[in-house]
Amino acid sequence: xxxxxxxxxxxxxxxxxxxxKSEELIRRIRRVKIARQQIKVFKPMIDHRYSKSDVVSHSGxxxxxxxxxxxxxxxxxxxxxxxxxxxxxxxxFPPEIIxxxxxxxxxGKRVILAxxxxxxxxxxxxxxxxxxxxxxxVEKLQAICVICGNPATRTQRLINGQPATDQDPVIMVxxxxxxxxxxxxxxxxxxx
Ligand code: ADP
Ligand code: ZN
Numbered sequence: 001x002x003x004x005x006x007x008x009x010x011x012x013x014x015x016x017x018x019x020x021k022s023e024e025l026i027r028r029i030r031r032v033k034i035a036r037q038q039i040k041v042f043k044p045m046i047d048h049r050y051s052k053s054d055v056v057s058h059s060g061x062x063x064x065x066x067x068x069x070x071x072x073x074x075x076x077x078x079x080x081x082x083x084x085x086x087x088x089x090x091x092x093f094p095p096e097i098i099x100x101x102x103x104x105x106x107x108g109k110r111v112i113l114a115x116x117x118x119x120x121x122x123x124x125x126x127x128x129x130x131x132x133x134x135x136x137x138v139e140k141l142q143a144i145c146v147i148c149g150n151p152a153t154r155t156q157r158l159i160n161g162q163p164a165t166d167q168d169p170v171i172m173v174x175x176x177x178x179x180x181x182x183x184x185x186x187x188x189x190x191x192x
Contacts, residue, residue, distance in 0.1 A: 008105040012090075012131055014117040015141035016155040018181040022057035022088060024141065025114040029055075029063050029086050032110075037083040041065040042074055044092040046173060055088045058175065071097040074104075083109060090115035091125040092171065098127050102134060119170045120157035120179070121189050143181030152181035156188065167192025 013021045013028075032039045043055055043065045056062040065086075066077065071093050078085060085104055090097060090113045105111050117132070117140065119125045132138055142151035157164035157178055166189050172178060182188075 006108045008108040008110060009136040010101055010105045010111045011137035012135040013114040013139045016143055016152055016181050017179050018058055018143040019141035021114040022055055023061055025086060025088055026055060026061050026063045028112055032084045038081050039084040040078055040082055041086045042068050043088040045069050046092045071100050074100055085109055086112040088114045091128050093127060095127050098130055120155055120164055121166050122154055122187060145183035145186050146180045147182055147186035150183040152183050154182050154187035156180040156182040163188035163190050165190040165192030
């Protein structure tokens with residue numbers, strides 16, 4: 001996708017954990033830099049998985065990002081010189097992120113988003129469902145189900161090796177110690 005003058009848009013990369021959202025985001029960011037376009041990369045402060053200030057994939061690829069607490073900081077830190085905005089872990093941002101993405105796309109910027117489509121219960125996650133509807137381009141990726149090897153569209157949360165209950169808090173940051181990629185058939189949520 002090439003950036004044509006004065007034409008902005010929203011593109012979103014989504015799917016469960018381990019499906020390659022961060023890898024794909026990093027790939028797109030690298031190409032923007034090769035094209036010598038001006039880019040700013042943001043991520044929510046909440047994701048302390050591996051690095052406080054980088055977008056990091058589970059396979060180890062990484063790229064520098066600005067960690068922010070509130071979506072408004074994206075506007076404060078972006079001027080008209082910036083061609084492209086990339087935001088990882090968008091599911092962790094409050095709904096204000098939606099209007100901010102629309103505003104930036106309307107002002108001619110390419111807005112690249114990545115985030116989980118569902119929480120551990122399999123329910124739509126945060127602002128992502130509305131952003132999916134508002135996006136101009138959507139890419140939904142699959143991981144591999146660790147139980148049966150089929151394409152995985154869900155994120156399984158495990159507490160002491162057992163499926164979490166539907167009463168668990170939605171946000172619990174972690175990686176392989178709490179989460180697995182699973183298909184629809186193998187995904188489990190216990191009744192709390
Ligand atoms: P996401 O951002 O969607 O969580 P990442 O880009 O961080 O995904 O990580 C994707 C990488 O995770 C894959 O390239 C692979 O190396 C690794 N991985 C670990 N478990 C799985 C799995 N069950 N299915 C697919 N990839 C996996
Ligand atoms: Zn499965």
